[in-house]
Amino acid sequence: MFMFGLRLIQVQALQAGDYRSRAVNEMEKVKTLQAPRGDITDINGVPFARSVAATSIVVDQTQITNPAKVAAFVAPIIGMKVQDVQAALTGTRKWNMVFRNAKPATWLKLSAAIDQYNSQFKAMSPERIIGLFPERSYVREYPSGRLIASLIGFVNHDGVGATGLESSMNSTIKGIDGKYSYANGYKAEIPGSQSEIIPAQSGTSIRLTVDRDIQWVASKAIADVVKSSRALSGTVIVMDPKTGQILAHATAPTFDPNDTTKVSLVAMRNPSVLDVYEPGSTGKVITLAAAIEEKKITPETVLTIPYALKRSIKTFHDHEPHPTQRLTAAGVLAVSSNTGSIQIGEMLSNDKLYEYLTKFGIGTKTGSGLPGESRGILPKVADWSGTTAPTVAFGQGYSLTAMQATSVFATIANDGVRVSPTVIAGTSDSSGNYTPSATRESVRVISAETAAQMRLMMESVVSANGTAPSAAIPGYRVAGKTGTAQRIDDTCGCYRGYTASFIGFAPADNPAYVISVTIQDPKGMHWGGYLGGPVFKKVMSFVLQSKGIAPTGTKVEPIPLTEKQLLAERKLIADKKAASVKTN
Amino acid sequence: MTALAPAITRSKEIFVEKTSLVALKLVPDLSEGKQADRKFFALFVSVVGGIGLMFLLLINTLLAQDAFELTSLKLEAKLVSDEREAIARQIDKISSPEALAKSATALGMKPSENPTFLSLDKTAIEKEVIEVPVKNG
Numbered sequence: 001m002f003m004f005g006l007r008l009i010q011v012q013a014l015q016a017g018d019y020r021s022r023a024v025n026e027m028e029k030v031k032t033l034q035a036p037r038g039d040i041t042d043i044n045g046v047p048f049a050r051s052v053a054a055t056s057i058v059v060d061q062t063q064i065t066n067p068a069k070v071a072a073f074v075a076p077i078i079g080m081k082v083q084d085v086q087a088a089l090t091g092t093r094k095w096n097m098v099f100r101n102a103k104p105a106t107w108l109k110l111s112a113a114i115d116q117y118n119s120q121f122k123a124m125s126p127e128r129i130i131g132l133f134p135e136r137s138y139v140r141e142y143p144s145g146r147l148i149a150s151l152i153g154f155v156n157h158d159g160v161g162a163t164g165l166e167s168s169m170n171s172t173i174k175g176i177d178g179k180y181s182y183a184n185g186y187k188a189e190i191p192g193s194q195s196e197i198i199p200a201q202s203g204t205s206i207r208l209t210v211d212r213d214i215q216w217v218a219s220k221a222i223a224d225v226v227k228s229s230r231a232l233s234g235t236v237i238v239m240d241p242k243t244g245q246i247l248a249h250a251t252a253p254t255f256d257p258n259d260t261t262k263v264s265l266v267a268m269r270n271p272s273v274l275d276v277y278e279p280g281s282t283g284k285v286i287t288l289a290a291a292i293e294e295k296k297i298t299p300e301t302v303l304t305i306p307y308a309l310k311r312s313i314k315t316f317h318d319h320e321p322h323p324t325q326r327l328t329a330a331g332v333l334a335v336s337s338n339t340g341s342i343q344i345g346e347m348l349s350n351d352k353l354y355e356y357l358t359k360f361g362i363g364t365k366t367g368s369g370l371p372g373e374s375r376g377i378l379p380k381v382a383d384w385s386g387t388t389a390p391t392v393a394f395g396q397g398y399s400l401t402a403m404q405a406t407s408v409f410a411t412i413a414n415d416g417v418r419v420s421p422t423v424i425a426g427t428s429d430s431s432g433n434y435t436p437s438a439t440r441e442s443v444r445v446i447s448a449e450t451a452a453q454m455r456l457m458m459e460s461v462v463s464a465n466g467t468a469p470s471a472a473i474p475g476y477r478v479a480g481k482t483g484t485a486q487r488i489d490d491t492c493g494c495y496r497g498y499t500a501s502f503i504g505f506a507p508a509d510n511p512a513y514v515i516s517v518t519i520q521d522p523k524g525m526h527w528g529g530y531l532g533g534p535v536f537k538k539v540m541s542f543v544l545q546s547k548g549i550a551p552t553g554t555k556v557e558p559i560p561l562t563e564k565q566l567l568a569e570r571k572l573i574a575d576k577k578a579a580s581v582k583t584n
Numbered sequence: 585m586t587a588l589a590p591a592i593t594r595s596k597e598i599f600v601e602k603t604s605l606v607a608l609k610l611v612p613d614l615s616e617g618k619q620a621d622r623k624f625f626a627l628f629v630s631v632v633g634g635i636g637l638m639f640l641l642l643i644n645t646l647l648a649q650d651a652f653e654l655t656s657l658k659l660e661a662k663l664v665s666d667e668r669e670a671i672a673r674q675i676d677k678i679s680s681p682e683a684l685a686k687s688a689t690a691l692g693m694k695p696s697e698n699p700t701f702l703s704l705d706k707t708a709i710e711k712e713v714i715e716v717p718v719k720n721g
Contacts, residue, residue, distance in 0.1 A: 047676070052669045053662070104666035136662070143676040216681035474698045541699055550701040 027183050035175025036138045038203035040152055040165060042212040043425055047143055048152050049166065054139035055107040057099040061091040063131030070129055077110050078102060101139040142257040148215055150270040151249045151423065154257035163268050168371035175203040202430040209245035209425045214238055217542045218250035221535045226252040229522035229531055235272045235402045236539060239514045241410035241505065244419035244440040273373040276399035277499045277520065280485025281336040283395025285454060286408060287345045288333055290356035293450045296347040299330045299457050302563045309339040312386030316342060331561030334460035336467050336482060338394040345393025353392060354381045359445045360408045362400055367420030367441060376400040396485060406516040409503045413511035416451035417442050455479050459508050459556055468502055470533030473541055475551045480504020482528035487521055497521040502532025506540055507552045513543050
């Protein structure tokens with residue numbers, strides 16, 4: 001009795017605190033409350049990326065008495081191979097993964113099947129299947145699949161953004177995990193014992209400026225032309241020139257972010273901001289805009305255009321042999337004459353030409369914020385050789401991204417004001433409060449008058465006499481420029497292959513949207529007008545319809561393209577004037 | 585004073601005799617030798633304590649029952665949320681542009697190649713598609 005009393009005092013009094021803390025440690029557990037990542041949606045809230053509940057199926061291997069039998073039962077229900085399940089069930093671990101991130105419905109199905117199977121046995125029967133448990137988590141899902149994969153990117157195995165916006169905006173999108181404590185009963189949490197220590201906070205959702213329907217049309221169009229021309233890649237960008245908002249950002253080839261196990265690193269890139277190329281003839285708009293702004297020429301300035309022109313040690317040619325012509329500046333742009341562009345470029349000093357290139361954004365990032373954006377390549381004037389200036393004048397000798405090229409034309413469409421592009425419309429916090437993005441930065445590059453003259457000249461490109469009549473949209477005034485540039489091959493450091501492009505906007509007299517189409521290394525027919533024009537027309541037609549942009553109804557007064565047309569027009573005007581004076 | 589001493593002594597003796605007689609007077613025996621009864625009090629305290637403990641048990645039982653129900657409802661909420669996500673997936677699939685394009689094609693519709701608008705005076709603005717040879721550039 002005495003010893004019993006001593007022992008009682010020892011346990012209840014002296015060691016009470018110790019036993020109490022041991023009991024708490026064994027019974028009380030702390031668990032992480034996983035927070036879901038924010039959604040990435042289109043402008044209308046359609047999800048491009050979202051976090052959905054998933055249930056991983058885990059096993060306590062020590063409770064599995066017959067792994068082969070249990071695997072044979074479980075595998076067909078959860079859609080796995082029997083041998084894979086058996087391998088997961090076999091061992092002495094208290095926790096092992098059987099099926100990671102299964103759909104919740106899969107666990108429910110398995111759970112119901114196990115309950116039904118176990119109901120035929122007594123409570124402690126060794127025949128019962130026990131030891132399988134669910135663990136809820138969140139998994140990232142991309143409902144649109146391949147549609148906008150190069151822009152959105154994907155998350156890796158640990159739920160961290162690996163590429164695209166998922167990566168560059170990871171710190172914004174990811175949630176903050178919480179914690180809660182609970183009392184641990186026999187194989188389960190004791191109901192009512194849960195106590196939230198730190199609440200989980202959902203990540204911020206991102207609303208893009210992209211319109212899913214326009215994105216789909218653009219994706220399909222560029223995928224079709226890349227396939228038909230056996231090109232390396234292609235991009236389509238649709239931009240609102242006034243706001244810089246990007247309505248579509250389509251690339252081909254692309255990948256499915258829902259399954260990245262077999263996707264190459266090349267396919268995961270975003271070529272619109274990562275890949276640089278020499279723009280070719282689309283760069284001529286910068287040369288002509290600079291010359292008009294500096295009052296060196298007007299759209300009706302007549303120039304003598306030979307087929308070939310020698311400068312320094314090199315002879316430059318136009319695309320097709322032709323006799324020496326007398327073309328207006330508008331005509332030079334319409335037929336995309338290299339020799340004409342060289343002559344116009346020579347009216348500006350190298351420094352002035354360089355200045356306008358940088359003002360149009362060449363050699364600097366656009367400010368889109370897209371991850372990995374390249375600033376392009378623009379050699380400093382001090383590094384220009386005798387052939388650099390002529391080359392630069394017709395769009396070679398410097399490199400830019402498709403995004404920069406789109407921004408150049410958006411500047412002309414926006415009355416000479418360059419607005420930095422963006423794909424982010426706004427963000428919503430975990431409470432659902434929406435905050436629109438700040439207005440984009442803008443800078444005036446050329447005057448509104450110069451921009452208007454450029455737009456008028458560019459309408460000729462889409463006319464029957466231009467290089468891209470395939471881009472014309474009946475009823476609308478459309479303006480643009482084709483480009484067929486020689487392409488640098490990194491393997492040899494030489495020109496090999498072409499970059500075909502068409503960039504334009506509509507309605508030309510009141511531009512609502514700019515669309516750029518760029519196709520890298522097409523095989524066979526490689527002309528910008530041939531490949532890019534139809535893609536532009538298809539996408540722009542859809543955009544104008546879906547956005548309800550009606551034709552302006554104005555008539556274009558085409559600028560004469562040749563000296564002959566110019567003289568004829570002037571004679572007509574003079575005759576009309578004389579006739580009206582006579583009448584009066 | 586010494587002359588009175590025998591009288592005083594006698595008075596004291598008589599007083600002592602009388603007071604002792606009074607002190608020794610018998611009084612009535614009311615309880616007949618029994619102790620005061622505490623059973624009722626003990627019973628009362630026990631009943632009150634018992635009722636209190638029963639109430640405590642009842643409240644704890646109700647709390648535990650509600651905790652189980654709360655857990656059950658939370659689980660049900662999770663299941664409903666999972667079901668909603670599954671339905672949202674189905675809706676996304678059906679309402680996707682490719683599914684809509686496929687359905688439209690199956691109905692015999694064709695995508696419009698050229699936008700057509702009606703002006704306010706109800707005339708259609710239509711233009712012919714002009715086929716021209718493509719020039720390179």
